[in-house]
Amino acid sequence: MSAGNTNSENPTHPNSADPQVDPQIDPQLAGTGADLGEDTGEILDSGEITDIIESVATESSLPPGAPPPAPSSDDEANKRRGNDSGKTLSVVSRQGFRPQLIRWKRQLAQVNALESTLKAEPDTELRKRSLAIRYRAMAGEKLATLLPEAYALTREAGRRALSMRHYDVQIIGGIALFEGYVAEMQTGEGKTLTATLPLYLHSLTGKGAHLATVNDYLAKRDAEWMQPLFAMLGVDVGIIQTPDDQTSRRKSYAAAITYGTAKEFGFDFLRDRLLLRAQNRLQTEMLGDGGAGFGGGGDEIVMRGMHFCLVDEADSILIDEARTPLIIGSIEDNVRDQIVETYRWASDTATEYELDDHFTIHPDTKQYELTSRGRQKVRALPKSDLVRTMGLVDLYEYTERAIKVHREFLLDRQYVVRPGDKGEDEIVIVDEFTGRLAEGRKWRDGIHQAIESKENIEISVPTGQAARITVQDLFLRYPHLAGMTGTAATSASELRRIYRTPVLRVPTNKPPRRARLKDRVFGTMERKFQAIVEEIKEIHATGRPILIGTRSIDKSELLSRMLNELGIEHKVLNANNVEQEAEIVAAAGGTGRVTVATNMAGRGTDIKLSDGVEKLGGMHVICTELHDAARIDRQLIGRCGRQGDSGSYRQYLSLDDDILKTGLGVKKSERLKTQGAATGGSVDRLAKLFRKAQLKVEKRHFRDRMVLMHHEKERKKMQREIGQDPYLDTPD
Numbered sequence: 001m002s003a004g005n006t007n008s009e010n011p012t013h014p015n016s017a018d019p020q021v022d023p024q025i026d027p028q029l030a031g032t033g034a035d036l037g038e039d040t041g042e043i044l045d046s047g048e049i050t051d052i053i054e055s056v057a058t059e060s061s062l063p064p065g066a067p068p069p070a071p072s073s074d075d076e077a078n079k080r081r082g083n084d085s086g087k088t089l090s091v092v093s094r095q096g097f098r099p100q101l102i103r104w105k106r107q108l109a110q111v112n113a114l115e116s117t118l119k120a121e122p123d124t125e126l127r128k129r130s131l132a133i134r135y136r137a138m139a140g141e142k143l144a145t146l147l148p149e150a151y152a153l154t155r156e157a158g159r160r161a162l163s164m165r166h167y168d169v170q171i172i173g174g175i176a177l178f179e180g181y182v183a184e185m186q187t188g189e190g191k192t193l194t195a196t197l198p199l200y201l202h203s204l205t206g207k208g209a210h211l212a213t214v215n216d217y218l219a220k221r222d223a224e225w226m227q228p229l230f231a232m233l234g235v236d237v238g239i240i241q242t243p244d245d246q247t248s249r250r251k252s253y254a255a256a257i258t259y260g261t262a263k264e265f266g267f268d269f270l271r272d273r274l275l276l277r278a279q280n281r282l283q284t285e286m287l288g289d290g291g292a293g294f295g296g297g298g299d300e301i302v303m304r305g306m307h308f309c310l311v312d313e314a315d316s317i318l319i320d321e322a323r324t325p326l327i328i329g330s331i332e333d334n335v336r337d338q339i340v341e342t343y344r345w346a347s348d349t350a351t352e353y354e355l356d357d358h359f360t361i362h363p364d365t366k367q368y369e370l371t372s373r374g375r376q377k378v379r380a381l382p383k384s385d386l387v388r389t390m391g392l393v394d395l396y397e398y399t400e401r402a403i404k405v406h407r408e409f410l411l412d413r414q415y416v417v418r419p420g421d422k423g424e425d426e427i428v429i430v431d432e433f434t435g436r437l438a439e440g441r442k443w444r445d446g447i448h449q450a451i452e453s454k455e456n457i458e459i460s461v462p463t464g465q466a467a468r469i470t471v472q473d474l475f476l477r478y479p480h481l482a483g484m485t486g487t488a489a490t491s492a493s494e495l496r497r498i499y500r501t502p503v504l505r506v507p508t509n510k511p512p513r514r515a516r517l518k519d520r521v522f523g524t525m526e527r528k529f530q531a532i533v534e535e536i537k538e539i540h541a542t543g544r545p546i547l548i549g550t551r552s553i554d555k556s557e558l559l560s561r562m563l564n565e566l567g568i569e570h571k572v573l574n575a576n577n578v579e580q581e582a583e584i585v586a587a588a589g590g591t592g593r594v595t596v597a598t599n600m601a602g603r604g605t606d607i608k609l610s611d612g613v614e615k616l617g618g619m620h621v622i623c624t625e626l627h628d629a630a631r632i633d634r635q636l637i638g639r640c641g642r643q644g645d646s647g648s649y650r651q652y653l654s655l656d657d658d659i660l661k662t663g664l665g666v667k668k669s670e671r672l673k674t675q676g677a678a679t680g681g682s683v684d685r686l687a688k689l690f691r692k693a694q695l696k697v698e699k700r701h702f703r704d705r706m707v708l709m710h711h712e713k714e715r716k717k718m719q720r721e722i723g724q725d726p727y728l729d730t731p732d
């Protein structure tokens with residue numbers, strides 16, 4: 001399997017270019033969408049991204065395969081948005097028709113058309129159907145062809161196993177994910193359930209489908225939550241957790257679908273790569289695609305390739321964390337011990353093999369190869385526990401190498417043994433032309449280590465080199481990549497340029513009923529906080545739950561003190577204990593609840609309103625400051641008004657806010673600060689200034705990331721040119 005040819009599976013896949021190519025640099029590939037064979041549906045509006053596809057609305061009874069409605073029906077359809085009873089979808093973007101929309105519409109109609117048949121079938125029949133399409137996928141049938149049935153099956157399994165039937169908009173989201181989009185879905189719109197669609201479809205080929213999320217807790221929670229659905233389709237699910245050992249990781253990766261964190265996927269990739277190098281199995285693919293080497297051979301590595309990855313919280317992982325390097329210092333001791341012991345075992349038994357009977361030597365290539373009797377002998381020889389856990393293919397390789405070394409590499413001819421710098425014996429190669437000692441040189445492909453074990457001296461298996469990969473590089477290695485997030489639209493251009501994942505804004509299943517209250521601007525933070533506390537007091541009296549987001553822990557504590565003074569009971573959340581936080585955040589929709597949180601707290605947790613809250617007007621969210629990225633603000637806002645619930649939010653600002661300094665510069669912000677100190681009441685008309693400052697910060701960060709990426713790309717290119725592995729031969 002190579003990164004390139006797997007894409008034949010899905011010719012419209014936007015990531016189909018070689019993941020090694022950094023698209024941001026290559027103008028041929030970058031950002032044009034032209035290489036995708038069709039319009040990606042994305043529009044750049046003077047550096048700002050406008051949404052690609054405005055609406056996907058349900059419409060009643062258009063027969064499958066019927067021509068799409070004329071664009072003029074768009075508005076009509078939009079008005080009916082939220083009605084999921086229709087069986088066909090009208091999909092017209094604000095920018096007119098897009099070819100993929102017509103395709104998606106047809107596919108949705110096909111999925112819907114299968115529903116009544118599947119509904120009538122017993123569970124066993126569903127399982128059979130699932131098995132049948134798996135065979136078809138394995139036999140090479142295109143996944144795109146299997147999509148309608150696969151999605152209809154997933155929907156039916158969801159309905160039966162979880163009492164959740166995928167909404168039409170979720171099916172559309174799922175189709176887009178299959179085609180490599182980042183689907184922007186409002187919080188609470190059911191990303192977890194939507195993910196099951198492309199995960200199931202991609203799992204059919206048997207190459208593994210990964211779901212990467214931000215923490216262990218979410219990986220486990222979502223996997224366990226969706227597991228009954230997959231079980232109904234006969235699909236197993238693996239979960240990777242940080243403390244897992246190699247054996248359990250290998251088992252989790254062997255499952256059809258694997259949930260884990262981006263970090264763990266990255267570390268496992270690096271550990272596997274280090275291991276492959278330690279076993280000298282990396283040369284052939286070192287300069288190319290690491291994934292290619294992962295499928296066959298021994299079973300000691302944990303991953304079995306990187307085929308499809310669906311990234312949850314895509315903006316946070318693919319953009320905020322993009323440059324974060326994942327670094328590991330060494331291969332684990334037990335793995336090293338295993339390698340050393342296998343060298344010794346192979347060396348100790350090497351002389352027991354007879355030429356022609358147990359092995360042959362190729363007359364031209366001089367390659368040693370075990371015969372079937374030889375292999376049988378390898379299997380029959382006694383082994384220690386460590387050696388036994390080594391893959392058989394590896395044991396054959398170690399044996400062939402050991403036989404070769406015993407026959408061809410002679411002491412004092414090709415090498416000498418002498419005390420090294422540290423006093424321990426070492427092998428020094430004798431240069432066959434000059435007869436001189438070739439200090440510091442080593443044989444490759446494990447020969448050096450095999451000689452060391454023959455001479456019974458310390459085996460110089462690399463102790464594990466620092467290995468490094470950035471989150472971005474990791475995901476670029478997946479030939480099929482897609483993402484989900486609550487807030488991608490503002491990062492659309494970056495996502496497309498770096499990962500070639502266009503963004504689709506998936507409309508909400510029910511029309512949102514979230515009211516935006518007018519921004520309030522104050523001269524100083526003190527006045528702003530006083531006003532915030534006033535608002536909390538007022539709304540709290542009505543019983544509506546309130547969620548307040550702050551930019552830092554100290555500000556949340558300041559607010560907490562002010563609330564204490566007023567005797568308002570509340571919970572303060574900082575991003576410390578994810579699990580406990582999730583529980584508190586989940587309860588934040590209760591009557592009279594007041595929750596103060598920093599932006600990351602409880603992310604990914606559903607806030608359900610308790611009974612009666614909806615009637616009171618739903619939850620109210622207070623944003624106390626603008627963040628450097630509008631995305632983060634929208635995450636907070638998205639916590640209210642979920643799934644058609646009512647809710648409201650308000651943005652508070654003050655002239656001494658950090659965003660003015662970072663966005664407009666010290667001079668200007670100082671002037672505003674002085675002006676603010678002299679301002680008594682509110683200056684709401686200045687709100688635009690803050691958005692402008694935020695936009696400037698966003699643009700600067702984007703530029704910085706691009707520059708960094710360019711340097712990284714240059715470094716990798718240079719390393720490849722001199723035969724180094726950019727992930728393992730890492731400069732500090």
Ligand SMILES: Nc1ncnc2c1ncn2[C@@H]1O[C@H](COP(=O)(O)OP(=O)(O)OP(=O)(O)O)[C@@H](O)[C@H]1O
Nearest residue numbers: 164165166167187188189190191192193604605606
């Ligand atoms: N098709 C559906 N039918 C019934 N309930 C659904 C459906 N889809 C989602 N839900 C419900 O919606 C809620 C939100 O789902 P989920 O937590 O997956 O949302 P999310 O998009 O991941 O939100 P967040 O942005 O907070 O991660 C859940 O309680 C889930 O049970």
